[in-house]
Amino acid sequence: MEALEETEEVGQTPEDADSLNISDFLDDLEADVTVEEASVPSDVPGFDWSSIDTSHLPSSYKTNSRQEKELLQLADHFLEQYTHLCPDRKPLFVHPVNECGVQKFVSTTLRPTLLPFPELYYWSGCASFVCDYLIMEPLKCPITLPSSLYSPTTILKYQRGNCFDFTVLLCSLLIGAGYDAYCVNGYATREMCSLDQTQEVCPLLRKPPEVPEEEDPNKYRIKYPLEPQSKFELQQKAKKEEETEPGQEEEREEEVVTEVEKPKRDPLHGLRVHAWVLVLSGKRKVPETFFINPFTGNHHSTVDECFLGIESIWNHRNYWVNMQDCRQGCKDLSFDLSDPICWEIMFSESNEPSQLPTESPKKDTDDMEKGEIDMSFEMPLSWVARIKVSYREYENPFSQGKKVILYNKAKLEKWAAYANGDGLVERLTVYADSGCTEEVEVKEWFKHREDLLYMREVNKQTQLITDYFRPGHPLLLKAHSYTSLEPETGHTVEYYHTARVDGLWKRFENATEMTEYFVGREDFLHMRHIELGERDKKMQMAGIGTDANHRPIVQIKEYFHRNPEKPADEDIEERIFMVIDDIIQLTYHLEVHDTIASKVVFCRVIGREKREDEIFLSRENSVTYQPWSSEKHRNMLHLYNLLWELRAEQKLLKQQVRDSEAEMLNILTVREDEEANIKLSPSMYNTAKRGQQHEATV
Numbered sequence: 151m152e153a154l155e156e157t158e159e160v161g162q163t164p165e166d167a168d169s170l171n172i173s174d175f176l177d178d179l180e181a182d183v184t185v186e187e188a189s190v191p192s193d194v195p196g197f198d199w200s201s202i203d204t205s206h207l208p209s210s211y212k213t214n215s216r217q218e219k220e221l222l223q224l225a226d227h228f229l230e231q232y233t234h235l236c237p238d239r240k241p242l243f244v245h246p247v248n249e250c251g252v253q254k255f256v257s258t259t260l261r262p263t264l265l266p267f268p269e270l271y272y273w274s275g276c277a278s279f280v281c282d283y284l285i286m287e288p289l290k291c292p293i294t295l296p297s298s299l300y301s302p303t304t305i306l307k308y309q310r311g312n313c314f315d316f317t318v319l320l321c322s323l324l325i326g327a328g329y330d331a332y333c334v335n336g337y338a339t340r341e342m343c344s345l346d347q348t349q350e351v352c353p354l355l356r357k358p359p360e361v362p363e364e365e366d367p368n369k370y371r372i373k374y375p376l377e378p379q380s381k382f383e384l385q386q387k388a389k390k391e392e393e394t395e396p397g398q399e400e401e402r403e404e405e406v407v408t409e410v411e412k413p414k415r416d417p418l419h420g421l422r423v424h425a426w427v428l429v430l431s432g433k434r435k436v437p438e439t440f441f442i443n444p445f446t447g448n449h450h451s452t453v454d455e456c457f458l459g460i461e462s463i464w465n466h467r468n469y470w471v472n473m474q475d476c477r478q479g480c481k482d483l484s485f486d487l488s489d490p491i492c493w494e495i496m497f498s499e500s501n502e503p504s505q506l507p508t509e510s511p512k513k514d515t516d517d518m519e520k521g522e523i524d525m526s527f528e529m530p531l532s533w534v535a536r537i538k539v540s541y542r543e544y545e546n547p548f549s550q551g552k553k554v555i556l557y558n559k560a561k562l563e564k565w566a567a568y569a570n571g572d573g574l575v576e577r578l579t580v581y582a583d584s585g586c587t588e589e590v591e592v593k594e595w596f597k598h599r600e601d602l603l604y605m606r607e608v609n610k611q612t613q614l615i616t617d618y619f620r621p622g623h624p625l626l627l628k629a630h631s632y633t634s635l636e637p638e639t640g641h642t643v644e645y646y647h648t649a650r651v652d653g654l655w656k657r658f659e660n661a662t663e664m665t666e667y668f669v670g671r672e673d674f675l676h677m678r679h680i681e682l683g684e685r686d687k688k689m690q691m692a693g694i695g696t697d698a699n700h701r702p703i704v705q706i707k708e709y710f711h712r713n714p715e716k717p718a719d720e721d722i723e724e725r726i727f728m729v730i731d732d733i734i735q736l737t738y739h740l741e742v743h744d745t746i747a748s749k750v751v752f753c754r755v756i757g758r759e760k761r762e763d764e765i766f767l768s769r770e771n772s773v774t775y776q777p778w779s780s781e782k783h784r785n786m787l788h789l790y791n792l793l794w795e796l797r798a799e800q801k802l803l804k805q806q807v808r809d810s811e812a813e814m815l816n817i818l819t820v821r822e823d824e825e826a827n828i829k830l831s832p833s834m835y836n837t838a839k840r841g842q843q844h845e846a847t848v
Contacts, residue, residue, distance in 0.1 A: 197287075197310065199300075204250050210533040211301065212250045217530040221255050225469075228496050232471065242462050242471065243314070243335045246299040254533060256333070259299055259318055260466040261534040262325040267544055273429060276323040277447030282564065283547040284319070285310040286345050286445055293421040295335070301534045309549045313343070316444035317425040322537060325466060330430040334441070336460040336480075338424035340416045345445045352557040353448060354578055354593070420458050428463055430485060439485050453481045467529050469496040497529070545833055559584055572828045573599040598831050601824040617821075621646055625817055628655075635822050637815055659814050661701075666810065674711040680807050681705040683730075700811070703729045706803050712739050719748045727800045734796050752793055 204211070214222070225244050232242065245253045269275030284305065289296055289312050296312060302319040305311045311319075317333045324331035341349060416422075427442040441450040441457060450456065459476030460483065462469065471494040474483050484492045546566040553564040563577045576595040582588040592608040605618040616631040629644040638661040647655035647669050656667040664680040683702040706727040713721045724737040738748040 197308075199249070199298075202249065202304070202308065207250060207304075208535055210535075211248060212252060214252060214254075215530065217528075218255070218258065218533070221258070221530055222253060225255055225496065232494075240461060241295065243295050243299075244469070246295075246297060248298065248533075249300045249304050254299070255469075255530075256299060256318075257464050257466055257469055258530055258532050259301060259534060260325065260333070260464075261302055261322045261532040261537055262466055263322055263537040264326040264328075265323065265537070265539050265544075267539075267541075270323060271327050273324055273327070273329055273434075273442065274447070274449075276320060276327065277427075277442050277444070277449075279544070279547060280316055280320045280323070280444055281447040282553060283309060283543070284316055285549060286316070287312050288344060289313070289423060292343060293418055293423060295423055302537055303535050306537065306539065306543075313425040313444060317427055319537075320442065320444045321427050321465070324427065324429065328434050329436065330433040332428040332430070332463040332465045334426050334428050334460055334463050336424060336426070337420055337422055337458040337476075338426070339456045339458065340418070340422060342443060342445070342456045343422045343424045347446070347558075348556050349558055352560040352562060352578065354562070355557075355560060355580070422458075426457070428485070430487075452483065452485070453479075455479060455481075466532065468499060470494065471496070541833070556586075559586070561586060567597050567833065568830060571830075573597050573603075573830050598833065600829040600831050603824075621649075625820060626650055627817070630817070630821065635818050635825075637818055641814065641818070643814070643817060657810065657814070659811075664807070664810060674713050675708060676711050677707075677709040679707040680810075700808065703804060703807055705729060706800075706807070708803075718744065723747070725796075727796075727803065729800070729804070734793070734800070736796075750789070750792070752789075752796070 222245055229242065229244060232239070243256060245255050248254050248259070264271070267275070270279060287310055296314055299314055299318065300311070302315075302322055305315045305319055314333075314335075321331045321333045341347070426444060429436060429440055429442065431437060431439045439452055441452060441454065442448070443450060443456075457480045459479060460472045462471045464470065470487055472483070472492070473494050474492050476483070487493050487495070545568070548564065548566050551566055551569050555562040555564075559581045561579045561581075563579075565575050567573075567575060569575075573596040574594055575597045578593040579586075579589055580591040580593075582590050589610045591610060594606045594608075596603050596605070602620040602623045603617055604620050607616045607618075608614075613633050614631060615633065616629060617627075618629050619627045621628075626645045626649050627643065628646050629642075631642040633640060638659065640660045642656070642658045644656050645654055647653050653668045653671045654666055655669050658665045662682055664682065666678045666680075668675050668677070681704040683704050685699050685701055706729065708725040710722055710725070712718075712723075718739045718741040721739045722736055723739045724735075726733075726735040728734070732753075734752040736750040740747050
């Protein structure tokens with residue numbers, strides 16, 4: 151568009167741009183339009199579209215029907231008027247030739263199709279499938295429109311195409327899924343046109359925008375004075391900063407040297423032709439109009455600076471020419487297609503007769519007939535055959551079995567389902583440097599695993615591994631963090647607590663301690679911490695296993711939330727069982743007006759031999775501090791009964807600790823077996839394998 155050619159970055163007038171000689175830019179294109187091999191794989195070097203076999207194609211590909219010929223005549227008439235009224239505008243992309251060399255109107259090249267896969271009912275699934283299934287081919291010349299537009303069926307067969315081929319296929323799927331989608335012919339940045347994402351942050355690493363905290367609307371709140379500061383200290387601080395400035399400047403210079411070089415100025419900025427998809431709000435409950443880049447499948451706002459202007463858009467029903475100024479890119483564009491000032495429509499969509507007042511019924515009838523003849527036009531059906539994708543093609547979208555995308559300090563690898571024996575389908579590697587030499591973190595995604603593992607994070611600096619599981623694991627696992635599957639080496643396990651009776655949602659264990667976290671328990675317990683001692687070395691020397699040689703329990707701490715149904719001085723907040731020292735300590739909750747918590751401590755009687763079923767209580771071995779309690783809580787009988795209950799609780803807790811240790815050992819054994827014998831469940835689309843699996847289980 152002329153508006154785009156007049157941008158300051160290009161620094162050329164429309165006349166200069168029109169007089170550009172394409173051959174003069176061949177040297178620049180080799181350097182500036184370089185497509186990363188990882189992003190644009192080429193499994194067939196030097197693929198020649200002119201050599202493809204078209205003999206098997208239907209007759210609609212090779213000839214035009216009467217209605218199509220009429221459509222082409224109307225399009226030519228529109229182009230004549232457009233060229234006359236807008237002589238400085240670039241040519242429109244209206245009726246390129248197809249793979250058989252026959253001119254076809256672009257709207258009829260769209261074939262709305264809803265494929266029988268649940269993921270392709272949503273725009274994100276359609277966009278991901280297209281960008282993964284097809285191999286990107288750059289336009290022969292980055293500033294001119296392609297001379298041909300092949301059918302989506304041919305593009306799917308050979309799994310490659312340029313931005314217009316990507317866009318037509320994606321738009322066909324989106325319209326078939328019920329979206330108000332349009333193909334866009336416009337201009338974009340060099341990075342978008344060449345699929346260069348090395349300067350972008352990987353979408354999987356982008357953090358969601360932070361929601362700003364709302365300010366307190368109370369303008370009459372008390373304003374506290376600012377903290378006083380010493381002027382002398384401020385002066386001394388300023389002197390130190392002046393002394394350290396030279397060193398900081400040297401560090402900044404080093405940072406500038408090591409910083410990644412920014413992309414050079416593009417001499418073709420604003421002239422590079424690109425095609426993408428526009429999705430209008432309204433249908434399918436789309437709240438806001440947005441763009442889809444067919445090369446990446448990413449969602450973009452209509453004010454994204456990567457999109458520099460629009461020449462025209464079309465769908466399977468009509469064609470619109472943009473009449474708005476694009477000097478500021480697409481930021482200020484209106485996408486109200488019913489506005490004739492902003493968009494010039496090629497074929498009027500109004501089939502209603504004129505509603506102007508008339509003098510006689512006869513004249514009204516004549517006007518109605520005239521209106522119907524002049525305004526009505528039915529777009530021919532698509533000449534493209536039905537779009538078909540088999541389940542094998544859907545589940546194996548990569549022609550080479552793998553796809554690699556390079557981002558800024560990150561690399562994303564994708565595999566087809568069942569391509570790897572462990573079910574790996576994606577791997578994201580994050581690097582510390584732009585040269586991608588030092589790994590920081592690795593994330594892996596899995597599919598179809600019977601152990602329900604779907605993601606794994608590996609911290610390369612600490613070697614910490616975290617596995618994430620979908621609901622339904624036999625051990626109710628949600629996440630498992632570890633450095634080794636050996637027992638007592640530091641393990642953190644998260645559970646789907648709603649499926650557990652005890653409400654346990656997290657457990658951490660190492661050689662010396664174990665901590666458990668609970669949610670939604672009736673006794674209001676929310677944390678339990680256990681300190682463990684060293685095993686008996688004599689038993690270890692004798693070769694006795696860990697199952698019989700348990701670690702001694704040193705101490706058990708339990709923490710409880712407030713129970714509003716109990717008085718604070720009867721509601722325990724912290725309970726400590728010092729098992730080896732034979733001490734039990736209770737700390738109660740505080741009331742709102744209290745400052746010191748009530749406590750009860752039961753100690754061992756010095757010089758008295760401990761017996762299992764005996765409780766000895768005296769004022770010497772019990773210490774109570776309950777300043778806010780009643781006389782009942784100071785009664786020795788009450789304390790005696792309380793101590794009986796605590797002894798029974800301690801016995802149960804010891805058994806629970808042993809059960810927790812056994813459960814952790816079982817988890818490690820099961821996980822080690824699952825990793826050693828990985829099994830993948832058959833695809834829901836593979837009826838043969840699912841039938842075999844069903845027969846094997848019957």
